Amino acid sequence: MRDERYDHYPQLEIDLGKLQENLAALQERCQVSGLKLSGIVKGFSAMPEAAKIYDRAGLDSIGSSRLEQLRHMRRAGVKTPLLMIRIPMLSEVDELVRWADISLQSEWSVLRATEEAAARAGVRHKVILMVDLGDLREGFWDREELISAALEVEEKLENLDLLGVGTNLGCYGSVQATPEKMEELIAAAEQVEAAIGRRLEVISGGASSSVHMLLDGTMPKRINHLRVGELLLLGRVWGCDMPQLHKDVFTLRAEVIEVKTKPSHPVGELSVDAFGRTRTYVDRGHRRRALLAMGRVDYGECEDLISREPGLIMLGASSDHTLVDVQNTVRKIQVGDILEFDLCYATLVYLSRSESVHLVFKGGPETQ
Numbered sequence: 001m002r003d004e005r006y007d008h009y010p011q012l013e014i015d016l017g018k019l020q021e022n023l024a025a026l027q028e029r030c031q032v033s034g035l036k037l038s039g040i041v042k043g044f045s046a047m048p049e050a051a052k053i054y055d056r057a058g059l060d061s062i063g064s065s066r067l068e069q070l071r072h073m074r075r076a077g078v079k080t081p082l083l084m085i086r087i088p089m090l091s092e093v094d095e096l097v098r099w100a101d102i103s104l105q106s107e108w109s110v111l112r113a114t115e116e117a118a119a120r121a122g123v124r125h126k127v128i129l130m131v132d133l134g135d136l137r138e139g140f141w142d143r144e145e146l147i148s149a150a151l152e153v154e155e156k157l158e159n160l161d162l163l164g165v166g167t168n169l170g171c172y173g174s175v176q177a178t179p180e181k182m183e184e185l186i187a188a189a190e191q192v193e194a195a196i197g198r199r200l201e202v203i204s205g206g207a208s209s210s211v212h213m214l215l216d217g218t219m220p221k222r223i224n225h226l227r228v229g230e231l232l233l234l235g236r237v238w239g240c241d242m243p244q245l246h247k248d249v250f251t252l253r254a255e256v257i258e259v260k261t262k263p264s265h266p267v268g269e270l271s272v273d274a275f276g277r278t279r280t281y282v283d284r285g286h287r288r289r290a291l292l293a294m295g296r297v298d299y300g301e302c303e304d305l306i307s308r309e310p311g312l313i314m315l316g317a318s319s320d321h322t323l324v325d326v327q328n329t330v331r332k333i334q335v336g337d338i339l340e341f342d343l344c345y346a347t348l349v350y351l352s353r354s355e356s357v358h359l360v361f362k363g364g365p366e367t368q
């Protein structure tokens, strides 16, 4: 495992072959049900090596919440249409029409500014109007407002094409994506269609949290588009495990820099930890513990790391150190050993952006 290329830690390994297989599996499942798939790449900060795998998968579009990620992908030669999934800032509409082919929208002023930017740039830009179905993040709440915005795009904003409507669930309000919510979205779409006098091309039924309906056959027929990030990367999300998908596309490796037997309860008068928090510590007597050379600056919260080392207990972390109990690990952990972790979505976002984390790529078209 420790060949030259792999000799820097902390290290995030991305198995491009497994990522490609996950994309192919979900893409096929979507095609069978007549759904278009947009692959969302914000979870790994759209790093070009992985984004290129998305580009080769023949997706409907590739999306991110960050315009600079779309720009990087386009500059790296990504050909698939690019979708801006965060409501654009008024201050970025000129960049938006330059780098994104499609955007999700929910504000009159932004739509009009996008129109003007598209006119200035001499391009056409597609929009999907977002409908808030109760999760209370982005989207039109008032149906009349949605319909008049749709009419304005259709009839007045000459450089914009109204591609369809969409929704987002399970983000702020923890509202579940259900067939009933999908029917509500379809009803909104049909109201728009009645107003503009034509069928909408896209009804975008949400993110990873909507895929369970595709798998169990409860997805209403008119939903024809999904925007999926996390599920493709981790192989499962809350409430949806797709058995065909790899769960280990990503591996985090960290190096042990100290191993000692120490008391498990701090010794002295206790105040607050490195982040100013009052903490409690369980006294389990003297235990063998290891210190790892990576910390919260790299990954966020240590509770979100899932150790692959049987018997290891996560103790805590400061900015640059992670502490683990290795008293009962099967292997006897020593200084210089490398420990492996599975990730959850939040840790992946941090790790893929951290300058001190070394990215290594496995498999995929380039190295096969």
Ligand SMILES: *Cc1c(COP(=O)(O)O)cnc(C)c1O
Pocket: 040, 042, 043, 065, 085, 086, 104, 168, 206, 207, 208, 209, 227, 228, 229, 230, 231
């Ligand atoms: C992040 C995001 C997605 C993808 O969400 P996952 O849970 O990662 O599938 C889809 N749509 C919007 C608007 C998003 O912000």
